[in-house]
Every structure is written in structure tokens, then in C-alpha cells.
Amino acid sequence: MNVIDIILLIMIAAAVGAAVRKCISDRKNGRRCCGNCSCCDKCTKM
């Protein structure tokens, strides 16, 4: 493995780590919806 390999591995690990943290924090904050806020609000129109 050379330096570039190590850098790439670190970047991939960081990206995956950020993704995992996002999924966990979304669950913790109760963010269940798809992010389509207006759609959720519209659903109360009927």
C-alpha cells in the first residue's frame, strides 16, 4: 500500500462514518419522514 491508498482508505472510512452518524442522528431526532416537509404538511389538508 502506498500513501495514496492510505489517503483514499481514510477518506472512504470518513465518508462511511459520516453516513452512519447521519443515520443514527436522524433516528435519534425522530426524523422519520423523507424530508419532504411540504408533503407532510399537505397531508393535513384533507
Next chain:
Amino acid sequence: MTLKDIKIGETAKVEKLCGEGALRQHFLDMGVLPGTEITVVKYAPMGDPIELRLHGYELTLRLDDAEKIEVAKVDKSTSKEDKKSGKKKIAHPGLGEGGKFHPKGTGKALPEDTVLTFALIGNQNCGKTTLFNRLTGSKQHVGNFPGVTVDRKDGAIKGYPNTMITDLPGIYSMSPYTSEEIVSRNFVLNNKPHAIINIIDATNIERNLYLTMQLLEMDIPMVVALNMMDELTSNGGSVDINTMEMLLGVPVVPISAAKNSGIDELVEHALHVAKYQEKPLNQDFCDKTSNGGAVHRCMHSMEHLIEDHAEKSGLPLRFAASKVIEGDPLILKQLAIDENEEELTDHIVLQLEKERGLDRSAAIADMRFSFILRLCEQAVTKPKESKEHIRSRRIDTFLTGKYTAIPAFIGIMALVFWLTFNVIGAFLQGLFEKGVDELTEITDKALTNGNVNSAIHSLIIDGIFAGIGSVLSFLPIIVTLFFFLSLLEDSGYIARVAFFMDKLLRKIGLSGRSIVPMLIGFGCSVPAIMATRTLPSERDRKMTILLTPFMSCTAKLPIYAFFVSTFFPGRGALIMIGLYLLGIITGIIVACVYKSTLFRGEPVPFVMELPNYRMPSAGNVVQLLWEKAKDFLQKAFSVILIATVAVWFLQSFDTHLNMVDDAENSILARVASLFEPLMDPLGLGDWRVIVSLFSGFMAKESVVSTMEILFGDEIKMYMSTLAAACMLVFSLLYTPCVAAVASVKRELGTKWAIVIVIWQCVIAWFAALALRLICTMIGVG
């Protein structure tokens, strides 16, 4: 004579409202009370439900419910609706401005560092979302109301970081008819916002003011935002703001959220009343002289009786008193009055009913509407019929016509799907794919030139780029479909669909309102499941949630498109439409099974407003599409990235963590092979297909990315056309993604979430097997 006997175009006056319970209260809250004039506008294409006009707006009602309303015909020429209001000029009361309660710069202001909290409350279809977006811009946060399954939106008012405005669900009253009404009420009572911003549709003032009156009873500083003033004035109507302000006792600010006018003034007034805690000047709306003052005396007696209890429980006195009179069980429980007092309240109410000649709920509703009518007579000049209403009527002649409604609906949906898959979406998708391919090639060359380790090279190109890239290219199609669905809903058309589909949906045990979550389900199951919260019946809600997975969501589009382009080129539209129809038909069959087993009983009554058709605001639509695109991209770079890397790892390494040359020796292959006997009968007994289906549980888009990684370009070598068709059917019907299952868990509990996963897989398995058997028998594939 009942409302059911009134013909189209005829007007009748309500004499008696039969029925009982929450539905009857809902009728009263919508303005259907003794003395109200109602005109029958039309019948739905299948003869039921009917569309009525009262208090200047349209309401739909089933014939069975219309039978509960006793009426007497009136001559249209003497109808109250045609009377013009008179008004006399008064000075501007100046509420919510410095110098009225106190000179500018004085008064007991809240500390400077206080975060001023606001509740934004209003009816449905009054422009609340538009106003909220104007007030907060893009700085919104989506979360949950604790303990209940209703999402909340918070945001700071633009330019005022020390504020927080909470958007509450659109409601018609503070009575506990739906969970949204309870949530809004509890938010105001428990969270005690510093002020309320009550948004009213100026073109539908009478009905909207009913909620206003209940909000005033809560004794919280309040500002009324009179929205859609541009529509009212352009049709020759007007509102005497000074008079309205004087009568309501709170600042009234005319605005047009769509045109962004009056917003600054609204913000100024809202901040002022919140900062100086200027409560409503008037709460006593009962007329001493009307009907012998029965309601007036009842209300004040009740206030005196429960005064100490209201103070102890932290409830506003007037609000508590009116709810006790209405017999609101939640408030009665909260007040915890003793036996003697309970007896006294019963006697007070009995006396009211005897003197007034109306039951308790009708008497209170009548008191409120009487005040509203007096206010409108003094302050509102209504146009005879607005341009928007005339336009809506003309459009409805075709879109809800007896012979044209359903063909128009099918035509519109077909047009939406054709534009999405064959025209706009397909064109944009082609561009995206080109871009992704170019980027992949450049990265591949760079990695080769940099002598990157082969495993890492493979992870990046064959794993991440192949996986995420294949999913990203479907973004245009998903966004396009969402755009059209939002357009249909925002314009008011979906309400019409619910109207004429009601009779059809009743055959499968649901009401017309269930069509809304189902149509949203074609976009995404998660908001569709949440949209079921507006269904007042728990039975209807449960059943609609269980049927939502049969409406094929946009996340499955990449799966269909992938297999169609590989195995069925040139027949894309036919196969897609076929799949959607299959999902719907399977849903109908399952619904019929539910109706006679798990969910026996009648569907919920159908009471729904029909708003005028409106052109959706471009700003709202763009924001919505951006949010959808953003969420899709976030999902791609989070969940799908994780799935892609996980799949790559599991299929590149064996159980001893050595890299494998043949993926068949990998960890993934070993786990998936356990399920091969189960999937063999469907022709899907390949471990790679099984792994792809598993990854679809995390996010449906992952199925394609996983297949790309595992099969590369050689899928046709390993899968027959018939197997591809079975794969399509299985993907259509099997378990929804984890986000949708989590929504089901939140709405119905863990048991139902597990049931839905297993049940959908079982149905998918049998449907795919049936397809395989039929095709084999007729010699196809």
C-alpha cells in the same frame, strides 16, 4: 325532510342535526347547525357523496350522513347568502402597535434575550404552508411532537434569530375530532407559546373565524393574519380591518402570503404582542340579549363554577368553560371537578338546552356563528361569486362530471406517468447517466495512473461509483413524478379525486379520504403513511397503512427501469403501467380480504372541504422539489453508500477475511445461499439476486446498485426473461424499505411493522410464483 331529499341547485335551511358523538360535533364545527342555509351543488359521478355550499365554501357529505340533517326548503330569493353587508367607518384601534396599551418604549416587555415563541394555526387550505415558508425561509427544522406521531416544523422568523415559530397542523376547531386537533390544542395549552399567529382565508372568512373564536378563548396574545386578501379584493370584496380588529380585540393584518405582501407588518405586530404579552381584549362573544341570554348566563355560570379548577390545572377559564358545556371528555378529566360540581354543571347545561331549544354543542356552535355573522355583516363585503370559484365550478363540470370524472382521472394519471417516464424524466436521466459515466471514467483513469491498490480501486469503481452512480441517475425521474403529484395535490384536484372515488373505495371498506395517502404512496410510502393521520377512524387508518405498500413508490422505479431496459427494451411504458396496475389490483384484492376479516365494520363518515382550484405557488413547488432532491442525495450518500460498501466487502472477502477471486466463495454468497431453496421456485434462486433483494430493505434504490456490483454487465447471462419478470413482480410487492417500516412501527406499533414485512414478502412470493406458473403453462419466457 332531510338534506338527502334536496335536489341539485335547491337551498334548504337546517332545522335539526341528528346523530351523536364526535361526527356531530364536527358537523357543528364546520357550520352545519340549525338555521344554516345549505345549497346542494352536485352529486358525485356515482351518485354519492354530495357537494354542498354553505357559509361561502364547499363541503362534501355522504347521503347516509345527509339523511341525519333535517331541513326545510327555502326560496333562494330570500336566502341570506345574497345580502350585502353594511359597514360604518371607525378609527383604527391600533392593536399590536406601540402607543395603544402603553406609550412606545414602556410597558412590561419580556426580557430582551427571551426567545419569542409563536404557534402558527389555521384551517386547512388557508395558505399556512406558504406563510410559514415566507416567515422562515429555508431555515426550517423538522422534528416530532413528543409522544405522538405528528411531525412539527419549527423555524426562526427571517431576520429575527431570537424567535421560533411552530407550524401546527391545519385544523377546523379545537374539538378532539382528529389527532391533529388534539395536538394543536395541547401544544397551545402545554407549551404556552408567547403568541399565536392565526391565519385566516379571507375568501372563506365565516368558517375560518370559528377557529379564531376558540383561539381567542385561550387568552394568549394573538395576531390574525387575513390571507388571500388579493383574491378577495380582486373579486370586489373587502374587509373593514378596523371594525374587525375592534370586534375581535386582537390585531388584524391583511396579507397575501402568495404575493409576499403584508408579511413585514404581520411580523411587526406579532413581535409586539408577544414581547408585551398583549392578550385579546374580547373573549365574551355571547350576546346577552340573544334568545333570552341563555348561552350567556350558562357560560358565565360555568366560568364561576370551575374557576378554581381551571386555575389549578392551568387551563384558560373561558376555553375550559366552553369545553365543559360542549362535554369535552379530555377537558373534563383535566379539570377533575368533584361530584357535586359535576351535578351542577349537568343542571346548568340542561337549563341551557331547555331555554335555548338546542343541545349543548349546537348552542355553543350557534353562539359562535351568530357572533361571526354579526361581525361579517359589519366588517365584510363579500363578492357575489369570486372569479376563482367560477373557474373552479367550470373546471369541475368536466373533472367531476358524471361521465367524465373517472376517464379524466385515468387520463391525467396516464399523462403524468407518460411525461415522467418517457419524456421529461427520461431525457434528464440520459443527461445524468452521461455525466456519471464520464466521472467514473475519469476517476478510473486517475486511480490506475496513481497505482492504487486493486482492492481499493475495486471498492471505489466497482463498489461506490457503480452502486451510487446507478441510483443517482434516477433522481430526475423521481423528482419529476413528485413534481406532478404535488401539482395535483396543491391545485386542489386530489380533493376532487377523494370526492368521486368515495363510493368506489367504500366497496373495499375505505372512505374517499384514503385515496390521498394512496396517491402520495406512488411518490413515497413514508409521507403516505403519515398522511393517514388525518383519517379520523383508527380502523380506516390501519387499513390504509397496510394497503400503502401496494402503491409502487418512486424508489422502486430504478428497479423497474433497470430490468425493462435490459430485458424488455421498447416496452418500458407498457411494463411500467402494468406493474402499477398490478400493485393496485393486488391491493384491492387484499383490501377485500381485510374488509371481511381483520377490518370488519363501516368506513368512517366522509366530511371534507373542497377548496377552489389554485395554481400552486412556484416558490413552494421549487422548495418542495429541492427538499425531495436533497433528501434523495442524502440517502444516496448515506444509506446507499453504507449498503454499497457493506455489500462490496461481504462479496469480496470470505469468512477468513481473505479477498476472493470468485464472489461465490464470499461471506455474502454463503448467507444468501440459505435462502436459495425458497426463491428457486420463482426462478430467483441465485444468491446475487437474493442479496440484492435484501439490500432493498435498506433502500429500494439499493437493489439496482447491488445488482450492478454483483452482476456487472452480465446479468442477462444469469437471468432469463421470465425470471426478470418474476423479479419485477416480487420487487413490486415485497417488504417496503426500512424507513417505511419504521413509519409503520411509529404509527401502529412493532407488531404491525413485523406483520407488514412478512405479509408483503408472502404476497410477493405467491404473486411471482403465479406469474411463473402461468407463463410456463402458456409457453412464454
